[in-house]
Amino acid sequence: MSPTPDATVVFFVSDSTGITAETLGNALLANFPGLSFQRRTIPFIDSVEGARAVVREIEAATVAEPIVFSTVKTPEVGETIRAARARHIDLLSGHLTELEQSLGTTASEQLGQFHTVGDTERYFARMRAVEYAIEHDDGQSYRALDQADVVIVAPSRCGKTPTTMYLALQYGLLVANYPLTDDDFPTDHLPRAVRPYTARCFGLTTTPLRLSQVRHERRPNSTYSSLAQCTVELRRAEDLYRRTHIPFVNSATKSVEEMSAVIMQSLKIRP
Structure with missing residues (x-):
């Protein structure tokens, strides 16, 4: 990995998928918007031999001191990784110990617990929500629309689908989305298909320039993408x-995670 000039090299090292290390590590890095980071995720490091290979990779990556975020539960593996010349931030150790003390029990030594199926009922609820989102994407179906927790309404390419899928996957919410088109105007009311569910509706908008740029990637030099x-x-x-x-919220200034949080707060949804 060749470091970008002036970028701090950051490693996310995990004994499982690396998703937790990435999520927590990136949440911390987001507090330094003026800095540049070059990221590398190394998952499934569950042996001392694998940890030694990681050390070699970390030390070969850059002459400057890199940052290593780790979520490794096995002490021997963690100690081996910490031998690398880097700034180490263990995202589990201290918090896990505190939680063990609070709960009066020891944590499981099985790896990858956060990303197993776990609660089967919750897992299948999320899968049902994804199926519902696919069926009701972009106004394709109005079947069982009365079951929707949220109906996202917006012009094309304002971020309806990614937000819908995030709410389904992350929270198991039944979310439909409806595209506002020229056929829906002029009107003083919401389109007829979603009007009975006004209390569950949430709107998205963006900036004209951003929308034009996004649409231009799909249909360049068309009326559809014109400013x-x-x-x-x-x-x-x-x-x-x-x-x-x-x-409604402006999708040009917020991430999918932020928009989802605003939607749930505005509609008073408690997942």
Whole structure:
């Protein structure tokens, strides 16, 4: 891995998938927006031999001191990794010990517990939610729309699908999304298909320039992607949200995670 000039090299090392190390590590790195980071995830390091290979990779990566975020439970493996010349941040050790003391029991030594199926009922609820999201993506179906926890309404390419899928996968929520098109205007009300569910509706918007850029990747040099068309569609959508009193958020300034949190808070959803 050749480091980018002025970028701090960051390793996420895990005895499982590395998702937890990435999530927690990136949450900490996000507090330093002015710095540049070059990231590398190394999963499934569950032996001393594997840990030694990681040490060699860390020390060969850069002349500057890298940062290593780790979620490794086996003491011998963790100690081996900490031998690398780097700044080490163990994301489990201290917190796991505190939790053991609070719960009055020791943590399981089995690896990868966070990403196993675990609670079977919760797992299948998420899978059902994903199936529901796929069926109801972009207004493809109105079947069982009354079962939806959330109905996302927005012009095309404002972030409806990624937000829908995140809410389904992460929280098991039944989410449908409906695209606002020219056929839905002019109107003083939400489109007929979603009007009975106004209390569950949430709107997305973005900036005209951002929408034009995203649409241009799909249909370059078309009316659909023109700045004028995007400006008109977003203005109509935001006016509609205000008239119908449904909450909305600008997707250009927020991540999918942030938008999902705003949606649940606004609609008072407790997953």
